[in-house]
Structures are given as C-alpha cells and as structure tokens.
Amino acid sequence: MDFGFESADGEFRGEVRDWLSRHLVGPYAELGGAGGPGSEHEGFPVRWEWERELGAGGWIGLGWDRAHGSYGNRPATLTQQVVWAEEYARARAPGRVGHIGENLLAPTLIAYGDEAQRERFLPAIARGEELWCQGYSEPDAGSDLAGVRTAAVRDGGAYRVSGQKIWTSLAGEADWCFVLARTDPGERRHRGLSFLLVPMDQPGRIEVRPIRQMSGTSEFNEVFFDGAVARGEHVVGGEGAGWRVAMGLLAWERGVSTLVQQIGFAAELAEVVGEAVARGAVRDPVLRDQLIAQWAELNVMRWNALRTLGASGDAGAPSVAKLLWGGWHRRLGELAMRVRGAAAVSGPGDWSARAPYELDALQRLFLFSRADTLYGGSDEIQRNILAERVLGLPRGERR
Template identity: 85%
Template sequence: MDFGFGREDEDFRAEARDWLGRHLVGAYASLPGRGGPGSEHEGAAVRRDWERELGAGGWIGLGWDRRHGAYGNRAASLTQQVVWAEEYARAAAPGRVGHIGENLLAPTLLAYGDEAQRKRFLPAVARGEELWCQGYSEPDAGSDLAGLRTVAVRDGAYYRVTGQKIWTSLAREADWCFVLARTDPAERRHRGLSFLLVPMDQPGRIEVRPIRQMSGTAEFHEVFFDGAVARGGHVVGGEGRGWRVAMGLLAVERGVSTLVQQIGFAAELDEVITAALRHGALRDPVLRARLTAQWAELKVMRWNALRTLGAAGDAGAPSVAKLLWGGWHQRLGELAVEVRGAAAALGPADWAVARPYELDAAQRLFLFTRADTLYGGSDEIQRNIIAERVLGLPRGER
C-alpha cells in the first residue's frame, strides 16, 4: 500500500507550514500544544482568539462537502486534510476549542440537517465565531446512550429541555450544545429521541459545573438543563429520528483528527524514551521491549488510520481505532512513570512556588490516561459493536 503524498499535497503542506509559521506568534505561541486532552482548561481565551485567526485564514472546515454550497471554508482533498492536520500538530499549535463544531457538528449538519440549519450554523463555525459542546452522556446513560433520560417537550414553536448531561468537554466555553433528548416519552430506548441544537447562554435554565479529575484539573463538566429553550427549527433530521443522527455523528468522530492525535502521541513517546535514557531505564530488557512495542504499535495505528480514512460504511473502523489508541495511550502513561522509578512519585522540587497538587507532564499523562479506555465509548462497548455489527454475532443481554 502506498501511504505517500503527491505533488499537490506537498505544495499544500508548504502553504500550511508557512501560514502557521507567520501566525503562531505572540500570545498564540505561549501555549505550544496545550489545550488538548488533560489540559483543555488552559488558555481558553487565547485559544478562542486563535480560532478566529484560523477562520480568517480559511483553515476551518477543510473539505466540507461543497455540493451544498460554500460556507466560508476552502476546498481540500482528503490527503490535504491529513497534511494540514500533520502540520498543525508538528507546529505545536494550541489545542482547538472549535473542533467539536468543525469535526462533529458540521459533518452531521451536512449529512442530516436542512439548508436553513446549514446556512445558520456552518459559516459561524468556519469563521471560528461560535463554539460547540456535545450533550450525549448522562450519569446513568454513558456507554448505554439509548437509556438517556433528558426530555424535550414541545412548547409552541420551541422545545423545553430538562435533564442532566455529564463528561461535557468545553461546556464553559461553548455557545451552543447539540443535545440528544427524548421527545416522545411513550417510546423506549433508541426510539423517540431527537437531536436538538440548544444555545448555552440561558442563565437560570442551564447550569455548568466543573468535574474535578484526580489529576487536579477540570476538563469535563456536568450540564443541568431546567426548561432550556431550543427552537423547533433546530431539530436535526426530524423529531424522533435523533438516534440515526447521533450514530451518524459517532461514525465521523474518529477521522482525520485521529492522525493529529497520533502525532501528539509520537511526541509523548519521544519524551518517555528521553526520560528512559536519562534515568537508565533502557538497561532493563523488559522496559526496553515495551518501549519498542509502543513505537511499533504507533506505526501500525497510523497505517490503519490511513487505510480506513474516508472508508464509507465501515461500521467497525471507528471502534477498532478507539480500541487501538485507548489501550496504547494508557500503556504509555504507565511507562512514563515506570521509566523514572521512585522519582515519579515526587512532587515539584520547589514547593514554595508550586501550586497545590501540581503535577509534571509525565504524572498528568499517567493519571489522565486512566480514562482513555472509558471516555468516548468504553473498550467493552467497542468490542460489542465489532462483535454485533461487523462479525454478526448475537446481541448480548441488555
């Protein structure tokens, strides 16, 4: 299989690299690679400004389906989208605050929304002006999404949304939330659900509470809806058809962004190997073999991501990708502390200037990756999907 890039792709790479080099200056250069998983709370205001900078440069929404019209984005092939993602990661640009709108909402509106919804929301995402969060998981309906209890009751031209969502990234920064809610209480499980677009600026009707992690930070949030208002025209795909829309969104959740993630993984692996050299851990043949395996598995993940990129109708590809990277990243977090030995348990050298419970990069990596096999769909759920939808095995008891 040829995983190379053509001449046009390399010209596109040069353009992307040049633009990033000229614009990643000043405050934008103060957050190199920060703002991703484990540090989504960092520099939110600067990263929001950076989102508008990206929009002005035409770098948001590359390759959106242009059959529906232009929404402020530039045309780009699938390989050029990969090139941009690679250059963005290599430039250590700030973590995106607009990725949920660009990579989740936009493809969903292009596939299931109507033209009025596309014209209202896509240009604002492409300009970096409106940010989104995802209202799926609930305290008693995480991996079992069909068991959600949030309800949306029709009230004239609007819906009134009441319920609770959890593990919501970027909820404090978001202007909008796409919410999966039950609009037909007579139906059960996945039937009777709708996919609503809900504005977050509703004081007294929407409350956002941070969830403190064991790493000491709060990347995720609980969101409480108490009669929050959503317009009747902001139901994507039609009332009662939310499950189909929600599953379509999950199918695009792991695309080009997976390759960006892997570039970040490669940088983390390099840091772990450097630490292993510094602390003499490579003299241990077992640790040496595990680090070698991590390097090889990362190569395989990249090739698998490139192989399945853009594959339509491959029900198992997203689940396989999630299983691969979740376990890999968790094992890397374990190695990050193991190669340092007992020193990995120590806090900052200078407690006089350190913040309470301050961790170094390796400690944060270890603690945060405990969640990698849970969030975004647990490993058990991914295996069920592969078994039932790909292998055709009998459904397990619910």
C-alpha cells in the same frame, strides 16, 4: 482504500507551513501545543483568539461538502486535510477550542441537517466565532447512549429540555450544545430520541458545574437542563431520528482528527523515551521492549487510520480505532511512571504545603489517560458494537 500523497499535496504542505510560520507567533507560539486532552484550561482566551485567526485564514472546515454552498472555508482533498492536520500538530500550534464544532457537529449537519441549519451554523464555526459542546453521556447511562433520560417536550414551536448531562468538555465556554434527548417518552432504548441544538446562554435554565479530576484540573462538567429552550427548526434530521444522527456523528469523530492525535502521541512517546534514556531505564530489557512495542503499535495505528480513511460501509472501523488508541495511550501513561520509578510519586511543587498539588507533563499523562478506555465510548461498548454489527453475534441482554 489506496491512500497516497501526490505532488499537489507537497505544494499544499508548503503553503500550510508558510502560513503557520507567519501567523503562529507571539502569544500563539508561546502556548506551544498547550490545550490538548487533560489541559483544555491552559491559555483558553488566547486559544480562542487563535481560532478566529484560523477562521480568517480559511483553515477551519477544510473539505466541507461545497455542493451545499460556501461557508467561509477553503476546498481541500482528503489528502490535503491530512497534510493540514499533520503540519498543524508538528508546528506545535495551540490545542483547538473549536474541535467539537468543526469535526463533530459540522460534518453531521452536512450529512443530516437541512440547508437552513447549515447556513445558520457552519459559517460561524468556519469563522471561529461560535463554540460547541456535546450533550451525550448521562450519570445513569454513561457510554450507553440508548439509555439517555434527558427529555425534550414540545412547547408550541419549540422544545423544553430537562435532564442532566455529564463529562461535557468546554460546557462553561460553549455558545451551543448538541443534545441527544428523548422526545417520545413512550419509546425505549434508541427509539424516540432526537438530536437538538440548544443555546447555552439561558440563565436559570442551564447550570454548568465543573468536575474536578484527580489530575487537579476541571475540563469536564456536569450540565443541568431545567426547561431549556431549543427551537423547533433546530432538530437535526427530524424528530425521532436522533439515534441515526448520533451514530453518524460518532463515526466522524474518528476521522482525520485521529491522525492529529497520533502525532501528539508520538511527541509524548518521544518524551517518555527521553526520560528513559536520561534515567538509564533503557538498560532494563523489559522496559526497553515495552518502549519498542509502543513505537511499533503507534505506527500500526497510523497505517490503519490511513487505510480506513475515507472508506465507507465499514461499520467496525470507528470502534477498532477507539480500542486501539484508548488502550495504547493508557499503557503509555503507565509506562511513563515505570520509567520514572519511585520518582514518579514526587512533583515539582512543595507537596508539604496545604495547597493544590502540582504535576508535570508525564504525571498528567498518567492520570488523565486512565480515562482513555472510558470516555468517547468505553472499551466494553466498542466490543459490543464489533460483536453485533461486524461479527453478527447475538445481541446481549438490554435493560
């Protein structure tokens, strides 16, 4: 794809910068980029207010397919979506609490949902009024989505959902969860799955348990469904189409938002480089070469993202993107600790006290990034996808 910016994009960039400068003030500005991966707990009430501010300005859901109607957002070309993402990150605006609804569920409903589903859910997402979480991974399935065991049983005009999901971000705050569940127990693997929209406010039927991570925070959760109700008309794509819908959603996950992610990565790399300069670590030729390699690889990731953005029919692009950024970010965390040397094991707080330990930004980066090659589809799963769907190699044994 020939991806390039035009003069109209420059005018749009000016509009974006002007809006952000006028609205990103007070408590919103004080959060200064907080709330990203590994720190979703920071300033959540203020960030939810910010989500509604974005909705009022029409900045949620840029470029959603307007052929199906207006959902409260504004039209935007693909390049303008990139401009918005870049300027948002550069302004160090708060981490988005509506990412899952806007960037995962909404494109999925536009592609696979019916008009009633779009009219019900998209305007609320565009206004920043309803938050979503994702019910994919399970304790015994992990990244192997075809192995999910959560069951959804027909009960009149609804479904009763029972099972367990894990690594669910924002489950304690979300209003809704999209759940991949097995509606046909007689089928195996990817057959017999359905994609259901489940309300989270069901006391006694849904329990959320935070998972404490080694970074000391609890962004992820276990979610237990015990006969939770999902309405029959809230099955996206129809019963049994869950695998197709789920795979479509994962492709959307690696879209324009990856460019936002890369701007955040650039800021983290700059912090690591600054630490290396301050500590004199850049005099070590090995560390210096590793820092340069990180910079070069980050630029390659950006060029690859722009090259594949908007392209269709490339089954391997999402998996390649995930492999690239997952490994890159994990290596950055390791490099940050090597730059620190022995000081990496000490923290800003009183570690002798019997209290939860404190971490600075680079220590959180190292600990959280250990999971980058696991969540969102492990490296092993991504390589299997590339081997089978792109290279045409024989499928591995499935159990």
